[in-house]
Amino acid sequence: MRRRLTALATLVLGAAVFGAAAPATAAAPPHAVAHSSTTLPTLVSTATAAEACTPGNAVYSPEAPSALARLDAEQANRLATGEGVVVAIVDSGVDASNPHLAGTVIGGIDLVGDGERADGLTDTTGHGTAIAGQIAAQPVAGSGVVGLAPGAKLLSVRVFRSTDKQDIDKGFGPSSQRLADGIHWAADNGADIINVSMSQTSDSAVLRAAVEHAAAVGALVVASAGNRESDADAEDAARYPAAYEQALGVSAADPRGLATDSSIHGPQVDVTAPGSDVLTAFPGGGDCVFAPDAPASSFATGYASAAAALVAEAHPEDPPAGWAYRLAATALRADADNRDDVNGWGFIQPTAAIELLPDQTTRGPASPFFDTVESAARPPAAAVSPDHGASPFLLTRDAALLTAIGGASLLGVLGILIVLRRRTEDPVVDQAEVEREGGLLNRADPHAEATRIS
Numbered sequence: 001m002r003r004r005l006t007a008l009a010t011l012v013l014g015a016a017v018f019g020a021a022a023p024a025t026a027a028a029p030p031h032a033v034a035h036s037s038t039t040l041p042t043l044v045s046t047a048t049a050a051e052a053c054t055p056g057n058a059v060y061s062p063e064a065p066s067a068l069a070r071l072d073a074e075q076a077n078r079l080a081t082g083e084g085v086v087v088a089i090v091d092s093g094v095d096a097s098n099p100h101l102a103g104t105v106i107g108g109i110d111l112v113g114d115g116e117r118a119d120g121l122t123d124t125t126g127h128g129t130a131i132a133g134q135i136a137a138q139p140v141a142g143s144g145v146v147g148l149a150p151g152a153k154l155l156s157v158r159v160f161r162s163t164d165k166q167d168i169d170k171g172f173g174p175s176s177q178r179l180a181d182g183i184h185w186a187a188d189n190g191a192d193i194i195n196v197s198m199s200q201t202s203d204s205a206v207l208r209a210a211v212e213h214a215a216a217v218g219a220l221v222v223a224s225a226g227n228r229e230s231d232a233d234a235e236d237a238a239r240y241p242a243a244y245e246q247a248l249g250v251s252a253a254d255p256r257g258l259a260t261d262s263s264i265h266g267p268q269v270d271v272t273a274p275g276s277d278v279l280t281a282f283p284g285g286g287d288c289v290f291a292p293d294a295p296a297s298s299f300a301t302g303y304a305s306a307a308a309a310l311v312a313e314a315h316p317e318d319p320p321a322g323w324a325y326r327l328a329a330t331a332l333r334a335d336a337d338n339r340d341d342v343n344g345w346g347f348i349q350p351t352a353a354i355e356l357l358p359d360q361t362t363r364g365p366a367s368p369f370f371d372t373v374e375s376a377a378r379p380p381a382a383a384v385s386p387d388h389g390a391s392p393f394l395l396t397r398d399a400a401l402l403t404a405i406g407g408a409s410l411l412g413v414l415g416i417l418i419v420l421r422r423r424t425e426d427p428v429v430d431q432a433e434v435e436r437e438g439g440l441l442n443r444a445d446p447h448a449e450a451t452r453i454s
Contacts, residue, residue: 055126058099058285060143065134067274067303070257073148076350082149082309084316087135087193088186088219090179091128094156095283096121098129100137100145101154107189108156111181114172120156123283125163127298128156130290131197133281134302135309145279145287148306148350151313155191157182174198180210183221183241187214192312193323195305196223196247197298199239199264207241215246220312220320222305224297225251226264236265236341243268248324249344250304252276252295257332257347262294269344270324270365271331273307275300307350314354321368326353329364336363 053059068074086106093116096105108120116122123129132154137147159182161172179198186194187210194214200207211221226239242249249268251259252275259265259272275295280302282288291299304327311323318326330353333339333346345364356362360370 053282053288055284059287060140061279061287062142062144063279064144064146065279066277068148070274071148071303071307071348072351076310076354079351079354080310080313082136082152082306082313085149085152085192085309085312086155086190087149087152087195087305087309088155088157088191089128089131090157090159090182090186090194090196091131092125092160092162093120093123093128093158094132094154095123095129098133098281098283098285099140100133100143100281102138104136104138105132105154105156108158109185110158111178112158112161112172114161116158120158122158124161126283126288127197128158129283130278130280130288130299131195131302134278134299135195135306137281143287145281148303149309152306152309155186155189157186176200176204176207180204180206183210183214187217187219191219193305193308194219194221195301196221196241197301199224199226199242201237201239203240208244211241211244211246215320218320220308220323221247222301222308223247223249224301225249225266225269227297228262228264229294229296234264238266239264239268246320248304248308248327250297250301251344252297252300253347254295259343260295263297265341267341269341270328271304271344272347273300273303304348307348307353310350311353319368325365325368326356329358329362330356339365
C-alpha cells in the first residue's frame with residue numbers, strides 16, 4: 001500500500017490541472033450495468049421531511065448510525081481507523097463540499113463526460129456521497145454521523161450520472177466499459193480498496209480484466225452482490241464484478257445480521273454487512289437516511305469496504321486476498337466450515353478480522369496464507385471407495401478362516417501356559433509318564449534332559 005504513495009502525489013497535483021472533461025460519446029454501452037438499485041433508495045428525513053435530504057439543505061441528525069453498533073465500531077477503531085489507506089468510490093461521484101468529507105476526499109476523476117467537474121467531485125444522485133460518508137465521514141457539530149474508517153482517504157471515480165432513462169439514453173448511465181475503466185484508474189492511482197456498489201448479470205472480459213489488474217497491483221475490489229429491488233423477478237445467480245475470484249462480494253443484512261430476499265443470492269456472496277436504515281452524508285451538506293425499509297447491498301458494500309480499510313491498515317503486509325480472507329474467515333455464521341449463497345461466510349466482524357492470527361487450523365474459506373484443507377479443526381472427510389469385485393460369500397469365508405486361525409492360536413497359548421504350570425508343580429518329570437500322556441502339546445524331546453524347576 002505504501003508503494004503507491006507516489007501515484008497519489010501525482011494524482012493530487014494532476015487534479016488541479018485537469019480542466020474540463022471532454023464529452024463522452026453517447027453511444028449505447030456494450031453491456032448495461034444494473035445499479036444496485038435501479039431507482040436509488042428512498043431518502044428519508046432525519047429531522048423533518050420538508051428539510052432533510054434536500055440537496056444544499058444542511059440538516060443534521062444527532063443520532064449515530066445504527067450500523068456502527070452492530071459492527072462494534074468503537075472497539076474496532078481502537079485498533080485501526082483506516083489511517084494511511086485509500087478507498088476509491090467507483091460510483092456517481094462524491095460531493096466533497098459536505099462538511100463530513102472535508103479533507104477526506106483527496107482527488108478523483110470524471111469518466112462520464114456530461115459536463116460536470118473533471119475531478120469527479122460532483123454527485124447529482126447522492127449515491128456516491130452516501131457511500132463516502134459510510135466509509136470516512138468526519139465528526140460535525142450537531143451530527144452523530146461518522147464513518148467506520150474515519151482515518152481513510154477517498155478517491156471519487158465518477159462512472160455514471162444516474163440510472164434515469166434519459167441519462168441512460170444519452171450514454172451517461174452505467175456501463176461495463178466505464179466501470180472497468182474506473183476500477184483500472186483507481187488501481188493505478190493509489191487505491192488500496194475499491195468500492196463498487198454496482199452489479200451486472202453478465203460476465204464481461206474488460207470488467208474481469210480490470211478486477212484482476214487491481215488485485216495484481218495490490219488493490220481489493222469490494223462489490224455489491226445485487227439487489228432484488230432493481231428487478232423483482234430476477235433469479236438468484238452470479239452478479240459481476242462481485243463474482244470474480246479476486247473480488248469480495250457483499251450482500252445486505254437486516255438488523256438481525258441476516259441477509260433477506262431483498263438481495264440477490266448466489267455464488268458471488270462472500271459476506272454480509274448492514275444495509276438498512278443507513279444514516280450518512282448527503283450532497284450539499286447534511287445527513288440523510290438511506291434504505292429505511294429494505295436492506296440494500298449498495299450500502300452493505302460501503303461498510304464492507306470500510307472494514308477492509310481497517311484490516312488493510314492493521315495488516316499492510318497482506319495481499320488484497322488476505323484482507324478479504326480475514327473478513328470472511330471471522331464473519332459470524334452458524335457453520336464455521338461452510339458458506340451458503342444467501343449469507344456467504346456470514347456477517348462481518350471488523351475487530352475479529354483485525355485480530356485474526358491465521359494458521360493451519362483457522363476455519364472457513366481457503367486461506368491465502370496456509371494450506372487449511374487438512375485443518376485439525378475440521379472433521380476428517382470420509383473417503384468411500386466401493387469395491388464391486390469382491391463376493392460377499394468370499395468375504396464371509398475369509399472372515400471364518402481368520403476366526404479359526406485366531407482361535408487355534410489362542411488355544412496354543414493356553415496350552416503352553418498349562419504345561420508351564422504343571423512343570424512348576426512337578427519339578428521331576430517321569431519319562432514313561434510323558435510317553436503315556438502323549439499329545440502334541442505335552443510330548444517331550446527324547447534328546448532333552450528333564451527340566452527341574454526349584
